[in-house]
Amino acid sequence: ASAATSLPEVRKPSLAIDLIVDGKRVTLPDTEPYIDDAGNTMVPIRFVSEKLGADVKWDNANQIVTIIHKGNTIVMPVGSKKVTVNGSEITLDTMAIKKEGRVVVPLRFVSETLNAEVKWDGAWSAVNIVSPEYQEKVNAGSVTLDKWGRELRANQNSKKWILMSDTPDNVYEIKKYKIYHIDGEQVAKEFGQGFHKDELDRIVRNVKEYYKLALNIDYRTINYSTYYNSSFKLLGHNGYMNPEPFQEFVSYIKKNKVIVEGYAYPDPTTIYSYYGTPFIRTKFKFRVLSATDYNQFNADSYKPGDKSEKVTWVKPGQWYETYSDVSLFSNSQDFRATLKIGSTANMFTKGAYRHKELK
Structure with a gap:
């Protein structure tokens, strides 16, 4: 193989951010979460929203992403700080942007609009997102989490390992x-x-x-x-x-x-x-x-x-x-x-x- 003829722009390296959604550590197929210049954690919208049970639609002609979840509708035009939630317009301190073909959005805004709790653990660089439905399972004791908010398998049948539900x-x-x-x-x-x-x-x-x-x-x-x-x-x-x-x-x-x-x-x-x-x-x-x-x-x-x-x-x-x-x-x-x-x-x-x- 030879070196690429069309090289990418020089990138600023990013520290890995563990993304945990309802107790599972998520592996994204390409674009990773990152922290923008305003301190917002930006994530690929489709993967996080779908993990929380939302329907995501992309209007390529108008560059608009729409998220529908339990009767709530969020409309986010790429490149604009103005978004609408159930028809009401609000202004963010950041915006949805395109990165490597993916639409990335501010994590906290989308998760909280989808009624999920977001916690940032800077000690090991991780974001933990928990839906109300999953929190009910935790409270009821039907699932058990470790110190980092990840779900343990119900059957801990290994003599060597603490078995996690998100690990093959x-x-x-x-x-x-x-x-x-x-x-x-x-x-x-x-x-x-x-x-x-x-x-x-x-x-x-x-x-x-x-x-x-x-x-x-x-x-x-x-x-x-x-x-x-x-x-x-x-x-x-x-x-x-x-x-x-x-x-x-x-x-x-x-x-x-x-x-x-x-x-x-x-x-x-x-x-x-x-x-x-x-x-x-x-x-x-x-x-x-x-x-x-x-x-x-x-x-x-x-x-x-x-x-x-x-x-x-x-x-x-x-x-x-x-x-x-x-x-x-x-x-x-x-x-x-x-x-x-x-x-x-x-x-x-x-x-x-x-x-x-x-x-």
Whole structure:
């Protein structure tokens, strides 16, 4: 494959925002939630509204989106701050816009107009939307939520994992791999109990921040010093990182004309320790927009060796969802409060990840 002839504009990387709707963590097929300059969380309107049981109609000729839900009608023209709710016009501090072919709208306005409660958890960068009907189930005890507002499966029949209703079985079946070969295993059900929510939030945020860097690379703007210094802050180490591999990597990115966009969504319920290494199972979402060699587009796929698989299935511009374990490291006695990313190669460990195209 050759580099794209029509390159996208330079993008500002976004931190992954977990979107939880009625207890389920949502995977979007393309455009992700983001925070605009006014501080509004913007989301693709169709997916959120339909998850809440609304009917969404798009008038392409007039560039108007209409949401119908339980007798309420919201009409939002793209590019206008004036919208109508049941025939009454109101003015927003932001507007519906088109982004990559999707209509994105301010989340709080639409959700509250659809009579859903919206909560923002900045500690791990997540939005939780709960409909009144779902809240009734929670109050009645017919569903159980974890600390992050996600629904647990009713049948917790695993000895190792806390099973979430939004996670497929094959994710829990991903093979574990050894790094240090000491201390045996502490499974997620046991290991995670030693952490407070704020400690797990910090670990999740660290993984998100690192992959905001490592999965949002543009050969036109990448700078070795910035990339190395940012990696130094986000990776766990003993106080020193050899700069040469980072210099080589940045040079390769420029030579290979890489433009990649992506996000990481660690699951705090899946943190475990395996033969001396803590891991957290993580969902990734990414697409490669430009490259001379699409097999090597970030540090995880660069120079695959004995442990890493050569990524031969990547297609230009296609969004992918992958799951794998991210290793963690700390040399501090304050172990739980200082764990950070432990390796730059987590996504494509041989036999220890899942991937699929998003549609």
